[in-house]
Amino acid sequence: MRLIQKVGDWFDLRLQLGTPIRETAAHPVPRETASWFYVFGSAALMCFVLQLVTGILLALIYVPSAGEAWNSLQALNHDVALGWFIRALHGWGSNFMVAIVLIHMVQVFLFGAYKFPRELTWIVGVFLLLVTLGMAFTGQVLRFDQDAYWGLGIGASIASRVPVIGPWAVNLMLGGPIIAGATLSRFFALHVFVVPGLLIAFVGLHLLMVLKLGINEWPMPGRIVRRSTYMQEYHELTHKQGVPFVPHAVWRDIFFSGFILLAIAVCAVHFGPFGPGGEPDPTIIQTAPRPDFFFLWLYALLSFLPPAAETPILLLGPAIGILVLLALPFVAGEGEKSWKRRPIAVLTILIIAVALGTLTELAEHTPWSPIMDAWSSEPIPPQYVHGRTALEREGALVFQAKQCHNCHSLNGQGGQRGPALDTVALRLTEDQLIRQVIQGGGNMPAYGKNLSPAETTALVAFLETLHPANQKPARNASQAVVLGESEVPPW
Amino acid sequence: MSTENKISRRTALMKLGVFLNGVVGVFLAVPIVCYLLSPVAREKKVGYESWLSLGGLEQFPTGQTRLATYRNPQVNDWDGETGNIACWVRRVDGQTFQVFAINCAHLGCPVRWFPQSNLFMCPCHGGAYYQDGSRASGPPERGLFQHRYKIENGRLLIKAGEMPTPGQPAANKAGGKPTCA
Numbered sequence: 001m002r003l004i005q006k007v008g009d010w011f012d013l014r015l016q017l018g019t020p021i022r023e024t025a026a027h028p029v030p031r032e033t034a035s036w037f038y039v040f041g042s043a044a045l046m047c048f049v050l051q052l053v054t055g056i057l058l059a060l061i062y063v064p065s066a067g068e069a070w071n072s073l074q075a076l077n078h079d080v081a082l083g084w085f086i087r088a089l090h091g092w093g094s095n096f097m098v099a100i101v102l103i104h105m106v107q108v109f110l111f112g113a114y115k116f117p118r119e120l121t122w123i124v125g126v127f128l129l130l131v132t133l134g135m136a137f138t139g140q141v142l143r144f145d146q147d148a149y150w151g152l153g154i155g156a157s158i159a160s161r162v163p164v165i166g167p168w169a170v171n172l173m174l175g176g177p178i179i180a181g182a183t184l185s186r187f188f189a190l191h192v193f194v195v196p197g198l199l200i201a202f203v204g205l206h207l208l209m210v211l212k213l214g215i216n217e218w219p220m221p222g223r224i225v226r227r228s229t230y231m232q233e234y235h236e237l238t239h240k241q242g243v244p245f246v247p248h249a250v251w252r253d254i255f256f257s258g259f260i261l262l263a264i265a266v267c268a269v270h271f272g273p274f275g276p277g278g279e280p281d282p283t284i285i286q287t288a289p290r291p292d293f294f295f296l297w298l299y300a301l302l303s304f305l306p307p308a309a310e311t312p313i314l315l316l317g318p319a320i321g322i323l324v325l326l327a328l329p330f331v332a333g334e335g336e337k338s339w340k341r342r343p344i345a346v347l348t349i350l351i352i353a354v355a356l357g358t359l360t361e362l363a364e365h366t367p368w369s370p371i372m373d374a375w376s377s378e379p380i381p382p383q384y385v386h387g388r389t390a391l392e393r394e395g396a397l398v399f400q401a402k403q404c405h406n407c408h409s410l411n412g413q414g415g416q417r418g419p420a421l422d423t424v425a426l427r428l429t430e431d432q433l434i435r436q437v438i439q440g441g442g443n444m445p446a447y448g449k450n451l452s453p454a455e456t457t458a459l460v461a462f463l464e465t466l467h468p469a470n471q472k473p474a475r476n477a478s479q480a481v482v483l484g485e486s487e488v489p490p491w
Numbered sequence: 492m493s494t495e496n497k498i499s500r501r502t503a504l505m506k507l508g509v510f511l512n513g514v515v516g517v518f519l520a521v522p523i524v525c526y527l528l529s530p531v532a533r534e535k536k537v538g539y540e541s542w543l544s545l546g547g548l549e550q551f552p553t554g555q556t557r558l559a560t561y562r563n564p565q566v567n568d569w570d571g572e573t574g575n576i577a578c579w580v581r582r583v584d585g586q587t588f589q590v591f592a593i594n595c596a597h598l599g600c601p602v603r604w605f606p607q608s609n610l611f612m613c614p615c616h617g618g619a620y621y622q623d624g625s626r627a628s629g630p631p632e633r634g635l636f637q638h639r640y641k642i643e644n645g646r647l648l649i650k651a652g653e654m655p656t657p658g659q660p661a662a663n664k665a666g667g668k669p670t671c672a
Contacts, residue, residue: 067571149573150615153599153654160658167659171530177539177653178563180570182530281572283560285593285601288614302598303616307632368617368629372603403608417617445619445627450609 024211025250028242030234032218034249037111039256040104041210045203046257047097050264051135054090055192062142064188066181066280069144073276088268091143094136096264098294101132106349112337113216115225119329121209124202126325131199133294138191140292144184145276150289152179154302161311179282214238215249219337226334288369296363297356303368367416370406374414381411388465395462398455402447410466418444425466425473432474433460539565540652545580548645551588556581556604556622559590564652578638579604579611580647581622588647591624592636592655599656602635611635632657 012018061080063072076083105125108114114122137155141148152174159169175182217237243249278287291299305313339346371378380396388396399405407417428436437456440446451459467473525532533539545559559580566574579591579602591611593601600615610627611620618629625634636655641648653659 065569065571066573067569150600153594154615156654157594157597157599157656157658160656162658167656168531168534170654170656170659171534172528174530174654176530177534177565178573178576179654180563180573181567183573279572281575282593282601283558283572283575283577285558285577285603287601289600299616303630305630307630310630310632369614370612370617370619372612372614375607401607403605403610403612406605406612440628443628445608445610445621447608449621 025246026244027211027214028238029215029245029249030217030237031241031243033215034243034252035218036252036256037107038215038249039253040100040107042253043257043260044097044100044104045207046260047093047100047264048199048203050093050261051090051097052196054086054093055196057086058090059192064142064184066144066184069142069184070276070279073143073145077273077276084273085268087273088271089264090139091274092264092267092271094139095293096260096267098132098136100260101129105129108216110339110342110345110349111216111219112225112339112342114329114332115335115337116227116230116329116333118209118213118216119333121206121213122329123326124206124209126322128199128202128206130322131195131202134195135191135199136292136294138187138195140295141184141187142191143274143276144280146278146280146284146287147275147289147291149179149280149282150287151291152183154289158314162315216337219339221336221338221340223337224335225337286372288366288372290363290366293360297359300359300363300368303366365416369415370403370417371415372406374405375400375403378405378410378413381413384410384466389461391458391461392465393462395458395460398451398459399462402450402455402459404459407444421463421466423467423471425464426468426471427474428463429474429476430460430464431476431479433463534653538652540650542641542648543651545578545590545647545649548582548642548647551580551582551647553582553584556606558604561649561651576651577601578649578651579635581624586642588640588642589624590638590640590647590649592638592651594636594655595631596626596633596635596657597629597631599654 008018058076061072061076061083063069073087076087078084108122108125141152156170156174156179159173160166162169171177173183173186174180175186214234217234223233274292278284290296302310302314336342380400385393385396404421405414407415409416409420410422412420424433434456436442436444437451437459438446438448440448447456464473541564543561543564545561550559551557557580558577560575560577563570563574563576577593579593581589581591583589591602595602595613595615595618597613597616597618600613602611602613602618602620604611609622611622611624613619613629613631616630618631619627620631620635621627623634624637626632638649638651640650
């Protein structure tokens with residue numbers, strides 16, 4: 001024991017770190033902050049450490065070359081002992097890290113921790129969120145498969161819409177005229193050197209400020225933050241009723257981080273690594289690219305924005321969002337901290353969560369995309385052709401052959417781009433059906449040039465049969481009168 | 492010499508040193524920035540596009556739209572398959588063609604041709620185009636990008652080499668003469 005003490009003293013005389021470490025460990029924190037709500041920051045840090053370690057391990061094998069990256073990922077998955085596990089840890093660690101950073105941000109927002117004097121801590125936190133998302137996106141590119149390739153194309157298309165410098169921004173982003181070796185190399189440099197460097201710097205600043213300013217106290221309704229009195233009040237909270245950080249608060253951090261690590265490992269073992277998907281060969285066009293989980297909401301948004309609003313929203317939206325986050329501590333630097341007295345804050349979180357959740361859920365099903373092979377893989381339900389005339393059955397053939405099924409579903413099968421047609425005859429009269437098929441409109445292409453009159457007649461005859469047996473199809477009553485058809489209206 | 496003088500001389504030397512570093516910094520910054528901007532600089536000087544052959548005209552029957560591929564004119568050895576680019580060739584009649592880039596005019600995903608319904612459909616966000624490349628429905632604001640083409644010695648040549656994106660002036664110019672479906 002004495003030897004250990006001697007060695008320790010020898011180092012401490014030279015490093016002089018013992019006292020500051022002891023002081024940090026023992027620094028008093030408000031009693032109520034020793035809580036399970038205060039564990040997300042340390043868990044995010046733990047995820048980052050895991051990403052650093054697994055990232056370095058992957059870099060031992062990975063080849064950042066457009067021609068070889070995909071093969072090296074296959075080798076990691078199949079040839080290198082436990083390479084699949086390291087890839088899975090890195091992939092799941094990334095998902096957990098983004099999730100925990102978001103949860104941490106929500107908690108900090110709802111607890112009013114961004115208020116005086118922790119404005120800069122919040123601002124650095126906003127940058128940490130941005131670089132974390134930057135890591136997620138660049139990491140998705142390094143998994144150099146079809147999704148990565150076409151995802152880069154989407155990124156380039158968005159960059160090209162920046163006024164004036166757009167085309168240059170594309171060349172700069174791709175490192176050349178097309179998505180190729182130079183593109184992967186620069187995303188490798190970003191993912192491995194630039195963004196992690198920023199991340200480490202911001203984490204350092206963030207932690208330093210948490211230690212210097214102290215952890216945010218548990219918000220009590222009615223305890224108002226004022227610049228003139230806050231420091232004194234916080235000092236009393238910590239020094240009169242506070243508890244030392246170690247071990248009173250830290251044991252929960254340690255437990256939760258351990259639990260998160262275990263959860264990542266369990267996911268990695270159970271679900272395995274992410275991809276890679278198909279080879280990044282741009283001449284293979286039978287592909288439906290989709291982004292990783294945390295960008296799915298954006299994928300849905302890009303499908304739903306009206307064309308005219310898309311470019312301004314794409315370019316200004318993120319800038320405005322970031323500015324709002326940065327401005328928050330200056331606009332609301334004082335006042336009530338407790339979420340119980342900040343209904344708008346709670347409502348904002350709920351609305352954002354519901355919006356992002358809904359968009360993500362939609363992107364899981366992509367109802368806006370035609371199902372490219374529905375016309376040849378999804379048959380017309382038998383009950384829709386049973387007992388029909390030859391003309392109507394011919395119409396069902398036209399329906400399949402002209403790929404109507406790719407966008408319109410029958411009996412729940414087929415695309416959802418357009419409306420389901422199971423009861424279309426109730427909604428549109430024969431003339432309206434003909435007009436819609438020939439002229440299109442309402443997001444439907446016009447088929448006038450692609451259908452012969454006979455095909456149109458047959459198709460509309462088939463569509464006319466699509467109504468429940470006990471309900472009559474829509475009919476143009478005045479036309480019947482004019483043409484002298486003596487049918488008595490059903491009412 | 493007074494102490495104050497000494498300090499001020501050293502302060503002056505320190506400032507001179509900072510200035511010297513600044514000058515060297517600028518000298519270093521210029522090549523670094525040029526290096527970083529080289530993808531943009533090349534595009535402005537030489538250009539990325541050149542005339543490429545898609546093969547003999549007989550590969551493209553009149554009235555049909557076929558997938559063609561070419562090796563990008565500007566590639567490195569390590570680009571692998573990413574240097575191969577696809578495009579859609581529509582032979583309107585004898586000498587009249589339309590060559591569409593594979594990239595959707597919305598956000599660049601690969602569009603697919605459906606000869607039965609004479610439509611191009613995009614798998615990403617649901618854009619659709621008519622056979623002449625004009626917009627049919629969905630989020631795209633415009634028709635498909637077109638490559639310029641010419642016919643030499645029975646071969647179809649196109650001007651290509653850069654991924655077309657919605658903001659590119661070149662992509663908008665290259666539409667060429669509009670043809671009717």
